[in-house]
Amino acid sequence: MVNPVLRKPSSRLSRSVAAIGALTVGLLATGFVLWPKSPTNLAQESAQARARLLQHWSAGEIAVLVRHTERCDRSSNPCLGPADGITRVGSEAAAVVGQGLAHLGLSQTDILTSPVTRTVQTAHYMFSSDPRTQEWLATCGTTLRNDVVAHKVAHRNLVLVTHSGCIADFEKQTGLKHSAKDAEYGSALFVHIDGNGQLQVLGIVNAEDWNTLLQK
Template identity: 45%
Template sequence: MREHINVPPAPTAGKLLKSATKFRVLLTAAAIVVSLLLLTGYTYWPRSPIELASGHNMSRAGLYESWKKGEVVVLMRHGERCDRSDNECLGPKDGITRNGSQVSAEVGRSLSQLGLDQTDVLASPSTRTAQTAESLFGHPVASQEWLFDCEKMNLGQVMAHKANNRNLVLVTHSGCISQIEGKQGYPHADTSEYDSAVFISLDKRSRPVIRGVLNPQDWKQLAMKAGD
């Protein structure tokens, strides 16, 4: 005698349609949730500081006024490295290129239009930063070892070298700038370009805050706005 096996009835077209619709709804909801998470992460986890040459960012950050009061710190990366370029070297192989020196000189002219009467300048002791600083300001600049030790650099150390009512320009390295940015909420900031700068000033609570970055091609534009 054969054993009787109960076979469940095949799902109807209506049930299949209902299941497919439910699946699409769940899939859409999941996509929305993921999008919101990504958007929230992007909003609260900025990749890089703002570009100061864009729109009125420099004015909105109050940096023109802060500069006049001697309240600004600028971290500048050295010029184009000779050992990583096919361009002609300015001098030793561990220095910058002639092209890099020319770019630094142009940046220096724009920087001088902001006013350097109440500005101190320090550089890392490496050849490339020393050459960059001299190209920027037209004369040799005092060097300090701590500007080369990027792993230990922090914003408190930077601010400790700033005198009251005087701006401070530090010619340093991309690794040092990244170290400061990472500790100030920008762990995934783009690597600084040659001759680019990060601007820092105090907020209303007297805490140092990164206001934004300025790339070499934007310096002239910034200097022109300063004269408006």
């Protein structure tokens, strides 16, 4: 007959393992909730979220960071010209993004672009013009958040054509430290900036989602 006393250490060990397992699961779940995720897709948000976006846009309180469209040097699609530019497919996508922004209204909007060929070409096909180039939209880095705020004029929206690495820098500096992946070609990150320079990331619109957003 087995002495019951000998069973106690095994029981205690089992309970300890179970407790540690439960604690680990709890911590992982808490971390998943507390860690900021990637920006929400505004095309999939509620009508109320869209109404807030339109309200902020009408008030000139929005900054939009747009990634250039498809790179020529990373695609087999026909190029527009230089290898550091965009493809013909990219030019068509850029036009769609530009039409979406035009639908929101560009009468009180400032437009700036990185001086790199692919961003200049993207901006050209978005707006049928060549906006002013800004070196800080290519270098980005640790001051990007402050640079965006500094170039945002009160009661005027700001569209910035830039790069995926720069958008990633901006997201980290605004609290989205765990974004899942790089921004897609032609994606637009919408940010609300109030009169005190306080930022709130509203969400992202991918190039193929503009029709869905505008039809809601």
